[in-house]
Amino acid sequence: MTARLLLRLADGPVRELPVAPADTQHDLATLLTQAGLPLNTRCAGHGWCRGCTVTLGTERVRACKTRFAAVGDSVVGIPNPAHLSAAPSVGATFDIDTPFTLAPPFPIVPGHSDTAFAVDIGTTTVAVLLVDLLDGRILSRAGAFNAQLRFGDNVLTRIGACHDPARLRDLRAALVDDTLPTLLAKAAARAERPLSRLCGGSIAANTTMLHLLLGIDPTPMGAAPYTPAFLESRTLSATALGLHGCPPAIPIQLLPGFSAFVGADLAAGVHATGLCFDEKPSLLVDIGTNGEMVLHHEGRLLGCATAAGPAFEGSGLLSGTRAHSGAVCALRIQSSTTVTPGTPPQALFSLETIGTTPPSSASGLCGTAYIDFLAEGRRAGLLTPSGRFSRAFLDTLPPDCLARTPHGIALSLSALLAPASEPAPSLGSPSPNTAHGAPSALLIGEQDLASLLQAKAAIAAGLGLLLDEAGLQPRDIGRLYLAGGFGMHLNLANALAIGLLPGFSADQLRVVGNTSLAGALLACLDSSALPAMEASRSLMHIVGLSSHQDFENRFIDALELP
Amino acid sequence: MAPTLHALSVAVEAGKRNDAKQLTQTLLTEGMQPLDIVEKGLVPGMSAIGERFKNNEVFVPEMLIAARAMKESMGLLEPLLASAGIKPRHTIIIGTVAGDQHDIGKNLVSMMLKGANFGVVDLGVNVPAAKFVDAARTHSAPVVALSSLLTTTMPAMRDAVVALRAAGLPSLKIMVGGAPVTADFAREIGADGYSSDAASAVDLARKLVGE
Numbered sequence: 001m002t003a004r005l006l007l008r009l010a011d012g013p014v015r016e017l018p019v020a021p022a023d024t025q026h027d028l029a030t031l032l033t034q035a036g037l038p039l040n041t042r043c044a045g046h047g048w049c050r051g052c053t054v055t056l057g058t059e060r061v062r063a064c065k066t067r068f069a070a071v072g073d074s075v076v077g078i079p080n081p082a083h084l085s086a087a088p089s090v091g092a093t094f095d096i097d098t099p100f101t102l103a104p105p106f107p108i109v110p111g112h113s114d115t116a117f118a119v120d121i122g123t124t125t126v127a128v129l130l131v132d133l134l135d136g137r138i139l140s141r142a143g144a145f146n147a148q149l150r151f152g153d154n155v156l157t158r159i160g161a162c163h164d165p166a167r168l169r170d171l172r173a174a175l176v177d178d179t180l181p182t183l184l185a186k187a188a189a190r191a192e193r194p195l196s197r198l199c200g201g202s203i204a205a206n207t208t209m210l211h212l213l214l215g216i217d218p219t220p221m222g223a224a225p226y227t228p229a230f231l232e233s234r235t236l237s238a239t240a241l242g243l244h245g246c247p248p249a250i251p252i253q254l255l256p257g258f259s260a261f262v263g264a265d266l267a268a269g270v271h272a273t274g275l276c277f278d279e280k281p282s283l284l285v286d287i288g289t290n291g292e293m294v295l296h297h298e299g300r301l302l303g304c305a306t307a308a309g310p311a312f313e314g315s316g317l318l319s320g321t322r323a324h325s326g327a328v329c330a331l332r333i334q335s336s337t338t339v340t341p342g343t344p345p346q347a348l349f350s351l352e353t354i355g356t357t358p359p360s361s362a363s364g365l366c367g368t369a370y371i372d373f374l375a376e377g378r379r380a381g382l383l384t385p386s387g388r389f390s391r392a393f394l395d396t397l398p399p400d401c402l403a404r405t406p407h408g409i410a411l412s413l414s415a416l417l418a419p420a421s422e423p424a425p426s427l428g429s430p431s432p433n434t435a436h437g438a439p440s441a442l443l444i445g446e447q448d449l450a451s452l453l454q455a456k457a458a459i460a461a462g463l464g465l466l467l468d469e470a471g472l473q474p475r476d477i478g479r480l481y482l483a484g485g486f487g488m489h490l491n492l493a494n495a496l497a498i499g500l501l502p503g504f505s506a507d508q509l510r511v512v513g514n515t516s517l518a519g520a521l522l523a524c525l526d527s528s529a530l531p532a533m534e535a536s537r538s539l540m541h542i543v544g545l546s547s548h549q550d551f552e553n554r555f556i557d558a559l560e561l562p
Numbered sequence: 563m564a565p566t567l568h569a570l571s572v573a574v575e576a577g578k579r580n581d582a583k584q585l586t587q588t589l590l591t592e593g594m595q596p597l598d599i600v601e602k603g604l605v606p607g608m609s610a611i612g613e614r615f616k617n618n619e620v621f622v623p624e625m626l627i628a629a630r631a632m633k634e635s636m637g638l639l640e641p642l643l644a645s646a647g648i649k650p651r652h653t654i655i656i657g658t659v660a661g662d663q664h665d666i667g668k669n670l671v672s673m674m675l676k677g678a679n680f681g682v683v684d685l686g687v688n689v690p691a692a693k694f695v696d697a698a699r700t701h702s703a704p705v706v707a708l709s710s711l712l713t714t715t716m717p718a719m720r721d722a723v724v725a726l727r728a729a730g731l732p733s734l735k736i737m738v739g740g741a742p743v744t745a746d747f748a749r750e751i752g753a754d755g756y757s758s759d760a761a762s763a764v765d766l767a768r769k770l771v772g773e
Binding site: 156157159160163219223224307386387406407409447450453454544546547551552553555559560 | 618619621622623624626627630660661662663664665666669687688712713714715716717718
C-alpha cells in the first residue's frame with residue numbers, strides 16, 4: 001500500500017497526499033514542497049524559526065523537523081501563515097532624480113530588437129520591468145518572491161548553505177531557471193511584446209545575489225573580513241548567464257557593488273537618486289533585514305550595513321508576516337491621547353490591509369504595521385518607553401484581549417478592532433482568508449516589541465555612526481532618500497516618532513521606492529550610467545559597524561521609545 | 563543593608579547608569595570595600611533582573627540597559643579589586659569565534675557573569691581558536707565560553723571546541739551560545755553546555771564549575 005499524508009489547509013476539507021516509498025524518510029516541509037505546497041521555511045529548515053509551524057492533532061510542530069513517519073494517521077493542519085505566499089507586494093516603482101539621455105548601450109533594430117529588461121534581485125523579492133529603448137517608455141512590470149526563499153530567508157543562511165556545492169547550484173537554478181524566466185515571461189505578456197525583441201538587460205542586486213546568479217562561491221563573505229569574489233560590473237551574454245527564453249547573444253549587464261554587504265543595489269540607488277549632485281550632504285537608506293546606508297559628503301561616499309534582523313519583515317513575531325496581499329500594513333489607535341472612559345475599548349484599533357481582505361480576516365501584520373503600533377501605542381500611553389505594555393492601560397481593557405504566551409503576555413488586536421475599520425466585503429474573487437478558512441487572532445507580544453526595538457536601534461545606531469564618521473549632525477543633511485519597499489509603505493511620521501531616524505525631520509525625507517530597479521533601468525537607457533556607477537566605487541569608504549567601538553553604546557542608547 | 567547599597571542594586575536593575583556610577587562613588591567615599599559593593603550591591607541587582615528575564619517580565623533591551631549601568635559601576639571597582647589582589651573564585655574565558663565580529667550578545671553574557679561574581683577574561687571578537695587555548699591555559703580557567711552570532715561562523719565554533727579539547731586540559735568545560743546556536747549543535751560539536759540567553763548562561767556557568 002502506498003503511504004499517504006492527510007492534509008487540511010486552514011479549515012478546508014481533508015486531502016490525501018500520496019507519498020512514494022522513497023520519500024517516506026523526508027520531513028513534512030520537504031514533502032509539501034515536492035507536492036507544490038511550499039511552506040514558509042525561512043530558516044532553511046534548521047528548526048530555528050516558527051515559520052513552518054503546522055498542527056498535528058492538538059499539537060503545534062515545525063514541519064521541517066517532523067518526519068513523515070512520526071505523523072501516522074494524524075491530520076496535518078496547515079494554517080495560513082505557514083504558506084510561502086504566492087502574492088508578495090513587490091516594489092517596482094521609483095523616482096529617478098538624476099538627469100539622463102536616451103543613449104542605450106545595446107545595438108538596436110527598431111521593431112525587431114528594441115526592448116530591454118531591468119531587474120532588481122532582492123533577497124526576498126525580485127522585480128522586473130521591460131522598457132522600449134526607442135522612446136524610453138516602461139512597457140510593463142512584474143514582481144515575485146525570490147524562489148531561493150525556501151533555502152533560507154536571509155543572505156547569511158544562503159551563504160552558509162553554499163558550503164555544499166550542490167546547494168550553490170540549486171540557488172543559482174532558483175534564479176536562472178525559475179524566478180527570472182517566469183517574471184520575464186509575465187512582463188512580456190503584460191507588455192504584449194515577445195521576448196525575442198530583447199536586445200539587452202541590466203541586473204542590480206546585492207553582492208550575495210550576484211554571486212549566486214553566476215554560481216560563484218559566496219562563502220568567503222560569510223565571515224570576517226567578508227571578502228567577495230568580485231564587485232566590478234560584468235557584461236555577459238544571456239547564454240553565458242544561463243538565461244533561456246530570450247535571444248541567446250544579447251548582452252546582460254550586472255551592476256557594480258561597493259562591498260559584501262553594500263552591494264550593487266545601493267550603487268544603483270546612489271546613481272538613480274543623483275545624491276552625488278546634491279549641494280548639501282545627503283543619505284540613502286534602505287531598510288530591510290540589513291539596513292544599508294550611504295552618505296555623500298564633500299565628494300566622498302561613506303557606507304555601512306547594519307544587521308537589523310528580520311523583525312521588520314515580520315519574522316519571529318507572533319503574528320508577523322511579510323508584506324503580501326491580506327496582511328495588515330497600517331494601524332491606528334482610535335483614542336489619540338489616552339483612553340477615555342466613554343470610549344468602548346473594543347474599538348481601540350483600526351487596521352488597513354494590503355488588497356481587499358477585511359482586517360478581521362487579515363493573515364498577519366507586516367513591518368510597517370508594527371512601526372505604527374510602536375508609535376501609536378506610545379502616543380496613547382499603551383506602551384512605556386522601554387517598549388512594554390503599560391499595566392495601568394491594560395487594566396482598562398477587557399481581560400479577554402490579553403493572551404499568555406510562552407514568551408510573556410500578548411495583546412489581541414482582533415479582540416479590540418473598531419467596527420468602522422471593516423470595509424464592505426468584496427464581491428470579487430474570494431479573499432485569501434475565505435479561501436483558507438478562519439484566521440487566527442492577531443497578537444502582539446512584549447517579546448515582539450523587544451525584537452522590534454532591537455531592529456530599530458540597529459538602524460538608528462548605524463545612521464548615527466555614519467554621521468559621526470563624517471563629523472555631521474542630522475540637521476546638516478539636505479535629503480535622506482528612503483529606498484526600498486519598506487520605506488514605500490512606511491508611515492513616516494510614525495517612523496520618526498519611534499526614533500528610527502533619530503534627529504531627522506519629515507521635510508528632509510524623500511521616499512524614492514525601488515532605486516535598485518531604477519538604477520538597472522538607467523543602465524539600459526543611458527550608456528554613461530554603468531561607467532558612472534563603476535566610478536562611484538572609488539569614492540566609497542565602508543565603515544564596519546560590528547567591530548566599531550561606539551556601536552554598542554549607540555545601539556543601547558537607541559533601544560528606548562522616545 | 564546600607565540604604566546606598568540597596569539604591570545601587572535598584573539603579574543597576576533599572577538601568578540607570580549615571581545613578582549607578584554616582585552611588586558606587588559614594589559608597590567608596592564612605593569607605594566601603596570594593597568587593598562588598600560588588601557582592602552586596604551589583605550582584606543582587608543583576609540577579610534580580612536575570613530572574614525577571616527568565617520569567618518573561620523583562621526582555622533583552624532592558625537587560626542590555628541594566629548591564630551597561632553595571633559596567634559603569636564596575637569601571638570604578640575593577641581597578642581597585644585588581645590592585646588589592648582580589649580575585650574571584652572562578653575565572654571564565656569568553657570571546658566571539660573567528661570570523662565573527664559581533665560582540666553585543668557576548669558582552670551581555672560577560673556582564674551577567676561578572677554580576678554573578680565570576681571573573682571574566684574577555685578576548686573580544688574574531689578570536690582564533692589558538693587564542694582561546696592560550697588564555698584557558700594562562701588563567702587556569704575552569705570554563706571557556708564561545709559565542710557565534712552568524713550561521714556562517716558556527717563552523718569556527720566547532721574548530722575552537724576541537725582545539726580546546728586537543729589542548730590537554732582535562733578539567734576544562736566549554737559552554738556555547740549565540741543566536742543561531744542550538745542545544746543540538748552544542749551536543750554535536752561536543753560542548754559541555756549550551757544556554758539560549760544571557761540569564762541562563764549564569765546558571766550554566768555555575769553548574770559547570772560545580773556550584
